[in-house]
Amino acid sequence: EADIYQTPRYLVIGTGKKITLECSQTMGHDKMYWYQQDPGMELHLIHYSYGVNSTEKGDLSSESTVSRIRTEHFPLTLESARPSHTSQYLCASSNGPMMNGYTFGSGTRLTVV
Amino acid sequence: DQQVKQNSPSLSVQEGRISILNCDYTNSMFDYFLWYKKYPAEGPTFLISISSIKDKNEDGRFTVFLNKSAKHLSLHIVPSQPGDSAVYFCAAPKGKLIFGQGTTLQVKP
Numbered sequence: 001e002a003d004i005y006q007t008p009r010y011l012v013i014g015t016g017k018k019i020t021l022e023c024s025q026t027m028g029h030d031k032m033y034w035y036q037q038d039p040g041m042e043l044h045l046i047h048y049s050y051g052v053n054s055t056e057k058g059d060l061s062s063e064s065t066v067s068r069i070r071t072e073h074f075p076l077t078l079e080s081a082r083p084s085h086t087s088q089y090l091c092a093s094s095n096g097p098m099m100n101g102y103t104f105g106s107g108t109r110l111t112v113v
Numbered sequence: 114d115q116q117v118k119q120n121s122p123s124l125s126v127q128e129g130r131i132s133i134l135n136c137d138y139t140n141s142m143f144d145y146f147l148w149y150k151k152y153p154a155e156g157p158t159f160l161i162s163i164s165s166i167k168d169k170n171e172d173g174r175f176t177v178f179l180n181k182s183a184k185h186l187s188l189h190i191v192p193s194q195p196g197d198s199a200v201y202f203c204a205a206p207k208g209k210l211i212f213g214q215g216t217t218l219q220v221k222p
Binding site for chain 2: 004009010033045048058101102104105106109
């Protein structure tokens, strides 16, 4: 049973639309992350948060923005979607030792046409 | 500069045989390494980890070996099963987790 939820699972949207990808976790984890992954490529960190009202950009530059108003909720927003944003977006959370790794959601497959 | 590399994009093995997935790294300061498994249209799931002070960690059919002098780790799956067919990522922490490019494993019945 998933403890971290992403919606929608799949999204096809037109260029220029504003979209928000939802991510929620029920584990009370302080740390949350957004990764972007294209087929055959590594996962790239685009945003992370270590707690409420704390957000940072990751290693890969992204036109998306995030917010962390509640511990359990870490949505990602694209103000104006473009075909170059087509990708899989993965949300993750963690708590405690890094050796336990992250718990990932099922991801959102975004296609911008 | 990619600090965690998986140079084999794909691997195909027969059911029941051994699968060996490889990973190289450049940063000798990593404290531990993790392996994740990912099915299409799903998020990665944690598989096994190894501390940098160890050279082997085993969990059922999965064993990870670490060769610090070569900056190389490998994941062994014995025996391989069709359900193991997935993309496998190695990862290491540098503040946040850094992932390799992944290796797609296909286990043929």
